[in-house]
Amino acid sequence: MTSQSNWIPVSGSGDLAAASARAVVLPDHDVVIWRTKTGAVHAWENRCPHRGMRMSFGQVRDEKLVCRYHGWGFDEEGQCQNIPASPNAAAPPTACIKTWSCTEKDNLIWVDVSDESAGEGSAMSGDSDGVSSLMFCKSVYTDGDLDKVLALVGSARFLPLGYDGDGRDLDWSMTDLPDLVGDAIQILVSGAGSDQIVITGHQARDGRCGLHIMTPSTGDHDLDRQRRLHYSKWAKRLRWSLSNPDAAQDGFSVFS
Incomplete structure (x- = not known):
């Protein structure tokens, strides 16, 4: 279970368009936030496991974030699903990117990069008491x-x-x-x-x-x-x- 204090506001929701990605620099983590064509938002380590290219330079295709370097495509769980150089071979299970909990609240994008959050999809609660929408x-x-x-x-x-x-x-x-x-x-x-x-x-x-x-x-x-x-x-x-x-x-x- 993650603590409310672990959640960090990193961007306005409106600053991340559909099918786009951008880098977020935190004190101890390089993060990529990206949005699918259908609007889901994700936060990952900003590094392709293949050759270390920043995933924030990539493109969103078919609800996958695709590395700009060699075209490895990663699904919303951070797992590689296709490798253009080996189109007939399944991507190894180890070809994956570290993911963190990410959500939207109060028109902001929030991430939780704590160890407890990795791959967890933790929930975020809390109210903006005294503040309208x-x-x-x-x-x-x-x-x-x-x-x-x-x-x-x-x-x-x-x-x-x-x-x-x-x-x-x-x-x-x-x-x-x-x-x-x-x-x-x-x-x-x-x-x-x-x-x-x-x-x-x-x-x-x-x-x-x-x-x-x-x-x-x-x-x-x-x-x-x-x-x-x-x-x-x-x-x-x-x-x-x-x-x-x-x-x-x-x-x-x-x-x-």
């Missing part, structure tokens, strides 16, 4: 330890969509979200305008971390599209401010 806006990467970056980002300011003012009639507050699996904070704005942003993330490697910015869905498709674009632009400015603290003057000035 979340929609993913954007992921950004920056230097720093995740805990310290989240603490710093908690002082960031944002303007709600449609607000026309200088921010003087707005109030911001930050709270932790212990009921959202993983490290997460919620930034609330109130006053002349109101809204909220939820930020979670994962530690990468070489002193970097990824931040995933979300906001509650209104249920209105057109409005949500505008809000997603609005906060995606905010996320880009947040990344710039984190990378240029001196140029950002007093930390995080009000920006939208």
